Amino acid sequence: MKELKMYINGKWMDTADGTTIDVRNPSNGEVIATIPQGKAEDVDLAVRAAKQAFDNEAWRSVKPHERGDILFAIADKLKENRDELAKLETMDVGKPLSQGYADVDAAIRYFQFYGGSADKVMGDTIPIEDGIIDYVVREPVGVTAHIIPWNYPIQIISRSVAAAIATGNTVVVKSAEDTPMTANKLATYFDELHLPEGVFNHVTGYGYDAGAALSSHRLVNHVTFTGSVPTGIAVAQAAMKNVVPVTLELGGKSPNIVFSDCDVDKTVQGVVRAIIQNAGQTCSAGARLLVEKSFKDEFLVKVIEQFKQLQVGPGLDDKDIGPILNEKQFHRVMEFIELAKEEGEILVGGNRITIEGSEDGCYVEPTIIDGVKPDSKLAQEEIFGPVLTVFPFEDTEEALSLANSTDYGLVTGIWTQDISRAHYLASRIDSGQVFINNYGAGGGIQMPFGGYKRSGFGREKGWIALYNYTQVKNVAVKYH
DSSP, X not given: XXXXXXXXXXXXXXXXXXXXXXXXXXXXXXXXXXXXXXOHHHHHHHHHHHHHHHHSHHHHTSOHXXXXXXXXXXXXXXXXXXXXXXXXXXXHHOOOHHHHHHHHHHHHHXXXXXXXXXXXXXXXXXXXXXXXXXEXXXXXXXXXXXXXXXXXXXXXXXXXXXXXXXTXXXXXXXXXXXXXXXXXXXXXXXXXXXXXXXXXXXXXXXXXXXXHXXXXXXXXXXXXXXXXHHHHHHHHHHHHTTTOOEXXXXXXXXXXXXXXXXXXXXXXXXXXXXXHGGGGOOTTOOOEEEEEGGGHHHXXXXXXXXXXXXXXXXXXXTOSBOXXXXXXXXXXXXXHHHHHHHHSEEEEOOSEEOOTTOTTSBEEOOEEXXXXXXXXXXXXXXXXXXXXXXXXXXXXXXXXXXXXXXXXXXXXXXXXXXXXXXXXXXXXXXXXXXXXXXXXXXXXXXXXXXXXXTTEESOBSTGGGGGGGEXXXXXXXXXX
């Protein structure tokens, strides 16, 4: 068992009062680490360190291309430790080991992408009149807070931290109390680079305590949060009291829209992967399957066949599906499944699985639910498990209506060979990302990611995310 510490102002620290939190492996319930239970005073230390570092000439004098070099160096550290990091992510989150590797590879790409971007965030000039030179520059916002969820820790830390540092900001990360292991490793890599103290800080603790203190701190200049809608609202309200901008990436109830002219085998694989990744504990999971009515039975036979072949087991065994994170989340999933027995029909799955040697892990059979109404909780709310709900549609307009019928709008998949129909739907669906004949596009490092409606606002990933961490200054010079 590892005893992890927080990383604040270039030093490894416990909390002021010495309290800790146990970190468990979801696959078997084993305690694999302890972390400090950070509180408001610990967060204050980290934020003040980040503020001092931002104001210090040692960090301000680092040139943009040198910031890029820092990010490339972190990418190299991730590459060198890829095996260890993938195993830590798998033990921490419970996901299959191959998915742990995929997450590490995505983290590497984030640091490379933003490393290459650091010296390419350009300003502009504006023609005003003779005798005036007017120019626009983008400057760093200052201290950036990054509140990380438990389901994809290394990916989500990397995508926001790399963009923030590329643009010259300083960083305070608050990792989820359930999954802090790879964040701790990332802090180690930043420490090994001997950056100015306070540029990168990592605090641990509960959301209601450390997270709340971070989002409401008056010296924080931008908050990035990924998580649930209620917590996102609380974070935004806390930040707004200090007039601080936020980037919120919240929930989803994403549809896959399947027409009868699709490539059936590829579509089946895409639909299945979209709901089983990380045991369905994914904000962008393809949790709703909308199928053309005349094609529904034929298509479901193939999807059910695939579900029956899926293997469930501990993350390090690298089966298709790992455990649910903890008992609380497991009971939430099972409550939805019990509701499905009352309101619809379970076509496959629906039961808890006990794994020999991992009896304390929370495993759920991959489940398909049919026959529920579009306004049911099963159709409207995030289940956050390997549970797929099916709905038929008669034509394109009904498919569009169903796709837009929830409060969320994060991701949509469209499966058809009719490119005109696909573009028509893509132009009218309320969704931050639309995938046509695919779902996810290889991690989408370069593609803006974020939601419509209650899925949040602002965009992560890609070039546009750099603008989250800059503010615009206009300068007008009169020369005669």
